[in-house]
Amino acid sequence: MSNLTPHTGKSTLEDFGDSVGRAEALIGAPGAIDGFDAKEGAGVRGEGPLPRRKFKRYFRETGWRHIVGVVVAAFAIFPLLYVFSASLNPGGTLLTANGLFGNVSLESYLALFQSETHPYGAWFVNTLVIGLVTAAGTVILGALAAYSFSRMRFTGRRFGLTTLLVVQMFPQMLAMVAIFLLMVQISDIFPAIGLNTQIGLIMVYLGGALGVNTYLMYGFFNTIPSSIDEAAKIDGAGHARIFFTIILRLVAPILAVVGLLSFIGTSSEFVLASIILIDPEKQTLAVGLYKFISDEFSKNWSLFAAGAVLAAILPVALFLALQRYIVGGLTAGSVK
Amino acid sequence: MTTPTIDRDAAVETPPSKKSKRAARLAEQAGAGWKLLIFKVVALGIIDALALYAALVLFQTDQLVAAIAVLAVTGIANWVYLSRGNLPAKYLIPGLIFLLIFQIFVAGYTAYIAFTNYGTGHNSTKESAVNALMLSAQERVPDSPAYELTVVERLGEFSFLVTDPDGDVELGGVERPLEPVNDAEMDGGKAVAVPGYNTLNFSQIVANQEAIADMAVPISDDPNDGSLRTPDGSVAYVYLSSLEYDEAAGTMTDTRTGTVYSDIGTGAFTAPDGTELMPGWQITVGFDNFVRAFTEESIRAPFFSVLLWTFVFAFFSVFTCFALGLFLAIVFNDPRMKSKKYYRLLMILPYAFPGFLSALVWAGMMNQEFGFINVVLLGGADIPWLTNEWLAKFSILLVNLWLGFPYMFLICTGALQSIPDDVQEAAKVDGASAWQIFRSIKLPLLFVAVAPLLIASFAYNFNNFTLIYMLTGGGPRDVTADVNVGATDILITMVYKVAFVGSKADYGLASAFSIIIFLLVATISVIAFRRTKALEELN
Numbered sequence: 001m002s003n004l005t006p007h008t009g010k011s012t013l014e015d016f017g018d019s020v021g022r023a024e025a026l027i028g029a030p031g032a033i034d035g036f037d038a039k040e041g042a043g044v045r046g047e048g049p050l051p052r053r054k055f056k057r058y059f060r061e062t063g064w065r066h067i068v069g070v071v072v073a074a075f076a077i078f079p080l081l082y083v084f085s086a087s088l089n090p091g092g093t094l095l096t097a098n099g100l101f102g103n104v105s106l107e108s109y110l111a112l113f114q115s116e117t118h119p120y121g122a123w124f125v126n127t128l129v130i131g132l133v134t135a136a137g138t139v140i141l142g143a144l145a146a147y148s149f150s151r152m153r154f155t156g157r158r159f160g161l162t163t164l165l166v167v168q169m170f171p172q173m174l175a176m177v178a179i180f181l182l183m184v185q186i187s188d189i190f191p192a193i194g195l196n197t198q199i200g201l202i203m204v205y206l207g208g209a210l211g212v213n214t215y216l217m218y219g220f221f222n223t224i225p226s227s228i229d230e231a232a233k234i235d236g237a238g239h240a241r242i243f244f245t246i247i248l249r250l251v252a253p254i255l256a257v258v259g260l261l262s263f264i265g266t267s268s269e270f271v272l273a274s275i276i277l278i279d280p281e282k283q284t285l286a287v288g289l290y291k292f293i294s295d296e297f298s299k300n301w302s303l304f305a306a307g308a309v310l311a312a313i314l315p316v317a318l319f320l321a322l323q324r325y326i327v328g329g330l331t332a333g334s335v336k
Numbered sequence: 337m338t339t340p341t342i343d344r345d346a347a348v349e350t351p352p353s354k355k356s357k358r359a360a361r362l363a364e365q366a367g368a369g370w371k372l373l374i375f376k377v378v379a380l381g382i383i384d385a386l387a388l389y390a391a392l393v394l395f396q397t398d399q400l401v402a403a404i405a406v407l408a409v410t411g412i413a414n415w416v417y418l419s420r421g422n423l424p425a426k427y428l429i430p431g432l433i434f435l436l437i438f439q440i441f442v443a444g445y446t447a448y449i450a451f452t453n454y455g456t457g458h459n460s461t462k463e464s465a466v467n468a469l470m471l472s473a474q475e476r477v478p479d480s481p482a483y484e485l486t487v488v489e490r491l492g493e494f495s496f497l498v499t500d501p502d503g504d505v506e507l508g509g510v511e512r513p514l515e516p517v518n519d520a521e522m523d524g525g526k527a528v529a530v531p532g533y534n535t536l537n538f539s540q541i542v543a544n545q546e547a548i549a550d551m552a553v554p555i556s557d558d559p560n561d562g563s564l565r566t567p568d569g570s571v572a573y574v575y576l577s578s579l580e581y582d583e584a585a586g587t588m589t590d591t592r593t594g595t596v597y598s599d600i601g602t603g604a605f606t607a608p609d610g611t612e613l614m615p616g617w618q619i620t621v622g623f624d625n626f627v628r629a630f631t632e633e634s635i636r637a638p639f640f641s642v643l644l645w646t647f648v649f650a651f652f653s654v655f656t657c658f659a660l661g662l663f664l665a666i667v668f669n670d671p672r673m674k675s676k677k678y679y680r681l682l683m684i685l686p687y688a689f690p691g692f693l694s695a696l697v698w699a700g701m702m703n704q705e706f707g708f709i710n711v712v713l714l715g716g717a718d719i720p721w722l723t724n725e726w727l728a729k730f731s732i733l734l735v736n737l738w739l740g741f742p743y744m745f746l747i748c749t750g751a752l753q754s755i756p757d758d759v760q761e762a763a764k765v766d767g768a769s770a771w772q773i774f775r776s777i778k779l780p781l782l783f784v785a786v787a788p789l790l791i792a793s794f795a796y797n798f799n800n801f802t803l804i805y806m807l808t809g810g811g812p813r814d815v816t817a818d819v820n821v822g823a824t825d826i827l828i829t830m831v832y833k834v835a836f837v838g839s840k841a842d843y844g845l846a847s848a849f850s851i852i853i854f855l856l857v858a859t860i861s862v863i864a865f866r867r868t869k870a871l872e873e874l875n
Contacts, residue, residue, distance in 0.1 A: 061670075061672055062670060062672045062673045062674070065667050065668065065670060065673050066673070068664070068667050069667070069668070069676075069679040072660075072664060072679070072683060073679055073682040073683060075738065076682055076683045076685060076686050076738070076742070077682050077685060079686075079694065079697050079698060079701060079738070080685055080686070080689060082697070082701060082708060083693075083697045086700075093706070094700055094703055094706040094707065095705075095706040095711070097700070097708070098706075098708050098711050098712045140430075141430050141431035141434065142431065144427040144428070144430060144431060145427060145428050145431045145432075147427055148423070148424040148426075148427035148428050152423060152424045152427075154423075154424040157424070160428070167435065167439055167440060167443075169854065169857065169858050169861070170439070170443045170854050171799065172438065172439060172442070173799060173801060173828065174443075174446065174799070174828070174831075174850045174853055174854055175439075175442040175443055175445070175446045175850065176831065176832065176835065176836075176850075177446060177449060177831070177835045177843045177846050177847050177850065178442040178443070178445035178446040178448075178449055178847065179438065179442050180835070180836075181445070181449065181454070181843065182441075182442060182445060188397075189393055189394060189397055189399065190390065190393070203434065203437075203438065204438050206434040206438070207434045207435060207437060207438020207439045207442075208438070208439060209431055209434060209435070210431040210432070210434075210435045211435075211439075214431070239423060240372055241372075243427075264690075267690070268690040268691060268692050268693075268802075270692055270801065270802055270805070270806075271801055271832060274836075275836060286690075286692045289692075289693070289696065290692065290696065290806060293696050293699075293700075294809075301700060304696070304700075305697075308693045308696065308697060311690065311693060312689050312690055312693055315688065315689070315690050316685070316688040316689060319684075319687075319688035320681075320684075320688060
């Protein structure tokens with residue numbers, strides 16, 4: 001979650017700015033970049049008379065940019081190549097991992113699923129389940145709230161929106177002690193949803209479902225002309241039907257974005273997960289892999305690396321997919 | 337984007353006529369299908385049943401406030417969903433319930449804990465602290481009568497079925513004082529079974545030897561009466577505590593040494609010379625935790641160094657990432673450059689890679705003895721990247737740069753491209769140099785767009801738990817400090833360590849730190865956002 005958060009806006013102050021603007025920035029920025037890419041190649045070419053001069057000019061104009069690009073790309077990609085190479089090194093320690101791609105085998109990936117003290121398979125499934133359920137819950141709760149804020153006018157609406165902003169100033173992570181003690185008390189009475197249960201953790205995560213997500217969605221809901229639901233109302237549709245069958249379809253892009261961001265965020269959340277989940281087979285990848293590494297740091301490096309590669313595939317793929325998804329303007333053509 | 341909102345606002349200000357209200361109601365009735373109705377009834381029924389069950393359990397365990405809260409919330413939810421109006425509430429309630437419990441309530445609860453001494457040794461009521469103390473100081477009374485004992489079990493919980501020397505049969509367990517039993521099955525003057533319980537046979541007693549030997553069954557509600565313990569599972573003896581509790585005076589007296597420990601309001605029985613009997617109990621201590629954080633030398637010194645480092649770290653992490661991101665955005669924001677797409681893809685990867693994994697991978701690469709950086713890149717150097725105080729700080733900033741520059745690159749690229757060309761063209765026509773254009777036109781415009789994001793990023797890094805905790809664990813540790821902190825700990829990792837790492841947990845102090853963090857972040861962000869608002873108006 002760490003590096004994603006400024007973008008997703010899970011942080012405390014994110015939404016002090018204009019939330020609508022934020023949604024626009026989120027949706028607009030990558031689109032702008034993509035649009036820009038389309039133009040590339042259309043630029044001016046240096047056309048000096050002599051080849052030598054041509055190179056000089058080329059270098060001054062764009063050549064050095066490539067050098068910067070290569071250096072930065074190497075900086076960016078190297079740790080990832082390193083961990084990938086370490087994961088292919090069977091039975092490797094931290095030291096043997098230094099021989100990049102010297103030894104290639106998939107052994108570590110298999111061994112990963114055979115350790116009894118470190119149930120990687122269970123961690124993986126737990127992370128998926130917790131992440132998916134939380135993402136679905138966040139989308140549902142957030143969309144319901146955003147719909148009412150965007151489409152209805154009621155007393156306390158402005159107050160509600162401001163409260164959501166203020167509440168975000170105190171992120172759940174700060175309340176970790178209180179959450180822990182609350183879960184301890186809950187598990188005294190209802191062990192099924194208290195400490196050391198995944199349902200409990202999901203409920204805690206859903207506590208943060210409103211807030212930033214609602215703001216993000218609220219901004220998007222506002223861009224959908226209310227003439228659409230008014231038309232539906234005239235045609236005899238009730239509010240529930242309008243919401244579920246019309247609005248939800250039109251706001252699908254933002255639902256996808258919020259859902260994916262929530263999934264990526266919760267699947268790498270560490271603090272609350274490490275406090276609430278105690279048994280190794282109930283933990284998530286973030287907690288499990290951290291414990292694994294702090295227990296036997298350099299001994300099983302290739303196992304850890306394999307675990308890290310597998311754990312990262314899904315978030316990275318989702319993230320790259322998400323970038324393109326945002327560009328889609330589903331609502332653009334929906335007004336007849 | 338905001339236009340529709342304004343339009344609707346204006347429209348709503350005219351009160352709806354009677355006709356339109358009726359039309360809306362008709363539409364509502366026509367729209368709500370019977371399937372939805374059934375779904376509503378079934379869902380509400382399930383929730384009500386669960387809530388009723390929860391309330392009953394809560395009543396049984398004497399949690400009256402919680403039980404009433406559950407019933408009240410369920411009642412409100414029922415009213416909202418069964419009534420015709422309250423449309424906004426219908427959509428808001430599900431999210432609000434979670435928000436209320438796990439965000440608003442816990443925020444308030446944090447504030448409450450910050451004013452208590454909750455933590456190791458102070459985690460329960462005075463009553464249970466007294467019991468625990470009495471138990472821990474128990475010794476067998478010489479010449480005490482022997483009780484014939486049968487160990488019985490129900491639902492995995494053991495109980496003592498004892499026949500006292502007078503022949504009376506009693507039953508009790510841990511924290512359940514002895515109570516007379518009338519319907520026990522007797523065998524030669526000894527009770528051997530009681531309805532509803534399973535009698536343990538010899539092999540079962542052997543299998544659970546430790547648990548049974550650890551049991552102390554109170555003889556009565558008064559802890560001074562002592563309790564029964566059994567060395568062998570067949571005979572129980574009276575054990576009396578060497579501590580004597582005087583409830584009226586609130587004192588604990590050690591009968592062997594004669595020391596009187598009294599309750600002087602610090603949450604533990606304290607002797608005149610200041611020694612405390614542990615465990616103590618939970619009390620409200622007012623601003624003590626905050627006062628400790630700012631005055632008690634062994635906490636204050638590490639606290640202030642952590643506070644300073646938190647600010648330094650948050651500032652530099654935003655600054656370095658933004659600087660590199662902006663630089664790259666400018667470098668790549670050139671129409672003549674080819675294959676930017678591929679560079680961008682590679683550069684985004686660190687941002688897409690889960691943060692906790694990156695930190696762990698870097699921790700491996702920076703390992704002093706075996707890490708890639710020392711062994712391969714620096715040809716066998718022995719640089720303590722993560723174990724020297726200053727190098728560890730540098731390493732954290734470096735790794736954070738790796739993690740954070742792609743995000744800044746993305747937003748800077750977006751912001752640069754949104755700056756209209758004509759402004760730059762005009763400046764160019766007026767004879768401004770490229771640097772002047774950048775300095776006086778692009779940068780201010782860029783700042784307007786990214787300033788809120790920079791503040792958000794600052795606030796985020798202020799609490800960047802994952803990076804610090806996974807990379808250095810806050811280390812290298814400051815051995816002189818009374819709290820568990822290291823040179824690279826920021827406030828949030830300090831909270832975590834004070835509360836959850838190590839053998840001693842101080843929830844009160846940790847919560848006080850949480851409150852301090854909140855106050856700091858809130859103040860900074862309010863000021864900063866005021867400033868940027870001003871910035872926006874200027875331009």
